[in-house]
Amino acid sequence: MKSIEQTIENELLKSTFDLGIDVAEADLDSFIDNPALASFPIIKYFVGGYKGYKAVQAIIQVKKLLTFLRTFHLGQLAPEKMTEFQEKFKSDAAYRGEVTEQIVTLNERFISAAKSRVLANLLLAHLNGKYSWKVFRYLGECLDTMPTVGFEILANSEKSEQPFHFSSHEPEKDGGGILFAAGICIVHGNHYSVNGLGQYLYYYGIKGDINFTYPPPES
Secondary structure, eight states: OOOOOHHHHHHHSSSOOOOOOOOOOOOOOHHOOOOHTTTHHHHHHHTTEEEEHHHHHHHHHHHHHHHHHHHOOOOOOOOHHHHHHHHHHHHHHHHHHHHHHHHHHHHHSSHHHHHHHHHHHHHHHHTTTSSOOOHHHHHHHHHHHOOOOHHHHHHHHHHSBBTEEEESSSSHSSHHHHHHTTOOOEEHHHTEEOOHHHHHHHIIIIITTTTSSSOOOOO
C-alpha cells in the first residue's frame, strides 16, 4: 500500500478525482454513499476499512486534502511555471519531501477546509514567484494560528479609510488581537496595522489572486 506521502505526491502531479466536484461543500456521508466521490483512489486510501468514529476522522482529513488539491489544480498558475514545479518535484527528493510534509502537516492541523483552500493559493503564489519558500512556510504557520474569522477581519481592514490600518478600544470585537496573535498585525496603543505578511495572506491566500502585485500601485 502506498504511503500517505506517496499518495499526496502523486496527486500533486496529476489529480485522480473529478475537479468539477466541490468537495468542500460535500457532507460527510457523501464520501461513502456518493459513488462519484467514494470511487476516488485517494478517498479509498484514506477512508477504506475504517468504520464509525475513525471513518469520520478519515473523511474530515481527506476532505481538507481534496480541497487543497482541487484548489491547487484549478489555480491560475501559468502552465510553464506548473511544469517547472512538477519537474523539480519529481527530480529533487529533498524538495519533494519538504513540500509534501508541509501540505500533510498543515492540512492535518486545520479545523476548516477553508484554510486548506487558502494554503493551496499561498503555494501557487510562491510558485508564481511572489515570495520565497521560507516566507511560504511562515505564512502557513500564521494561517494555522489564526481563526477563520480572521479572513473577514482582514477583508474589513482592507476597506478601512486607510487600508489595513484601523483603531479600536475593543480589539477582541474588531479583530486586532486575533491578527496580532497570528503574527500579521502591529499594535500601537489602540491602533492596528496589518503587516506585509498579513497582506500577503489576504491577497494571495484568501482572495486567491496569485498574480497580484504587492505592494499595490498607488491610485
